[in-house]
Amino acid sequence: MYKILLVDDEPLITKGLRALLDWEDYGFEIVCTAESGEEALAYLKDNSIDILITDILMGEMSGLELIRETKKFQPQIKCIVLTGYQEFGFIKQGLLLGIENYLVKPVDEEELLTTVQNVGQKLNAVTGADTAQETTTLQDNTLWRFINGEIEKSDCLERLALYNIQFTQSYYNVSILNFEYYHMAEISKDIRNLIEEHFSATCLYSPNQEIIIIFGGTSEDELFASNQSLVHQLQKGQIGTGVFYLSMGKTVKTIDELDESFRCARESSLLQLYSDPNVLISERLSIDKHDEVKKQQEFKENIVKQLVQADVETLQTIDLFFEDLTRNTKYISPQVAKKYTFDLISYIHYSLQPDDLLHYTAAVERMVYSTDTNQLRTILKEYCNGLIFSIHNQVNMRSPIVQNVLQFIHAHYDQGISLKTLGQQFHVNAIYLGQLFQKEVGVVFSEYLNRYRLEKAKELLKTSHYRAGEIGKKVGYSDTAYFYKQFKKTVGTTPSEWRKI
Numbered sequence: 001m002y003k004i005l006l007v008d009d010e011p012l013i014t015k016g017l018r019a020l021l022d023w024e025d026y027g028f029e030i031v032c033t034a035e036s037g038e039e040a041l042a043y044l045k046d047n048s049i050d051i052l053i054t055d056i057l058m059g060e061m062s063g064l065e066l067i068r069e070t071k072k073f074q075p076q077i078k079c080i081v082l083t084g085y086q087e088f089g090f091i092k093q094g095l096l097l098g099i100e101n102y103l104v105k106p107v108d109e110e111e112l113l114t115t116v117q118n119v120g121q122k123l124n125a126v127t128g129a130d131t132a133q134e135t136t137t138l139q140d141n142t143l144w145r146f147i148n149g150e151i152e153k154s155d156c157l158e159r160l161a162l163y164n165i166q167f168t169q170s171y172y173n174v175s176i177l178n179f180e181y182y183h184m185a186e187i188s189k190d191i192r193n194l195i196e197e198h199f200s201a202t203c204l205y206s207p208n209q210e211i212i213i214i215f216g217g218t219s220e221d222e223l224f225a226s227n228q229s230l231v232h233q234l235q236k237g238q239i240g241t242g243v244f245y246l247s248m249g250k251t252v253k254t255i256d257e258l259d260e261s262f263r264c265a266r267e268s269s270l271l272q273l274y275s276d277p278n279v280l281i282s283e284r285l286s287i288d289k290h291d292e293v294k295k296q297q298e299f300k301e302n303i304v305k306q307l308v309q310a311d312v313e314t315l316q317t318i319d320l321f322f323e324d325l326t327r328n329t330k331y332i333s334p335q336v337a338k339k340y341t342f343d344l345i346s347y348i349h350y351s352l353q354p355d356d357l358l359h360y361t362a363a364v365e366r367m368v369y370s371t372d373t374n375q376l377r378t379i380l381k382e383y384c385n386g387l388i389f390s391i392h393n394q395v396n397m398r399s400p401i402v403q404n405v406l407q408f409i410h411a412h413y414d415q416g417i418s419l420k421t422l423g424q425q426f427h428v429n430a431i432y433l434g435q436l437f438q439k440e441v442g443v444v445f446s447e448y449l450n451r452y453r454l455e456k457a458k459e460l461l462k463t464s465h466y467r468a469g470e471i472g473k474k475v476g477y478s479d480t481a482y483f484y485k486q487f488k489k490t491v492g493t494t495p496s497e498w499r500k501i
Helices: 011-020 037-046 063-073 088-096 109-127 137-147 153-163 185-198 220-235 255-274 290-308 314-325 334-352 357-368 373-397 400-412 419-426 430-441 445-463 468-474 480-491 495-500
Strands: 002-007 028-034 051-055 078-083 101-104 171-179 201-205 211-217 244-248 279-281
Touching (some): 002 011, 002 037, 037 051, 037 063, 051 063, 063 078, 078 088, 078 109, 137 201, 185 211, 185 220, 211 220, 220 244, 220 279, 244 255, 290 314, 290 373, 290 445, 334 357, 334 373, 334 445, 357 373, 400 419, 445 495, 468 495
Parallel strands (some): 051 078, 078 101, 244 279
Antiparallel strands (some): 171 244, 201 211
16 A cells, blocks of 8 residues: 555545545555645654645645655655646646646546556556656646547646647647556656657557557658557567557547547557557558457357356356457457457346346446456456356246247347247247246346347447448348437437447
């Protein structure tokens, strides 16, 4: 646990910061709060802490004075300042003192979390085997929030002006560099230095320990050449990246569109699964993933069938799933593995519709904060293990006819299924079957079938180039207009909007 001291002359602020995050879940402990710089300094003289979070303007001793005095006897301390005043004079003084970031009140939860996690990574690097990773947290955090569309252009440029960073090129693109030894701080630092010294580019470390690169240039071709040149540099292996992938986002003409370029880069990075390593992945790379998507779909259907039967062999199948993710190379980005694992766990959940939603949401939350593929494997196994136990109890309570009907739906959802046809298939009265299905599954038959078909449609929208109307027919909707209506009503967006998310 890293120790944190909160300092603000308004007690409501420190109480609010305590409540804003589940600090211990992220490896931090708030050991003390103080209402003045003098009170904080007295505590710091007798107690060592890791992170100081302080207001800038307080009583007689300002937050900056507190930092200056503290650095004299705790030089290693990391400092974050809070301010209601976006005045460059204060912030520039803070930069000279080595602050990690400044947070404008009211403090944004995501920005606070990103900042303390970045500081935690620095502290990890200092205490670990690697040399400390010298990141500029304020700069990186600003750029990260901007390319994710979380702050306005004016706010971004104002903050970046502190570092004399300006965007004056005619064209830009955002690229994502995933590399095998991302956890080694010195290698990350060397790569970043190489890029910023040899290319017209600005880098940042993402919270996921990727290197995000904002390339600038005079034309689309120049940007593509820059990306390709970086790949050639990294292929030489002199820096020690190990296996890597560079995913290039679309070219844009203004920095207002950087978020769109970043979204495209993230989509391109998912193609790691289908390509050889040490390459540039871009819109110019032609990859036929039809067979792979079909294989993944068959795998998902198989694992759902095993879970329905409460088969413990499911856990072995999960191992095969993760082995398959790295069949082309020994390394795949944790972010890419996370995306495919999330798709799988969502498919399982919406296919089986288990009664315990909390079990699913807890697993997803753990996945969000996982940092490597082994953690994802463990989370998925534990989720399926719990699901097997739950289904085993459910199966014992469900009649054989309902179990057979569920298996039939999962295999033939794209066909014209109704309670009448199912009644004929399994030689049971349709009205009785409908009542039994609702009692044992928890939803009426038509709603269950509709949800299942829509999940299949969502998957095809993300993994194929079929038009939305064609996808509706492929998952069992003969009427395209009805498919659009049901999709909008249930999902909350149109099929085309969902495809862009």
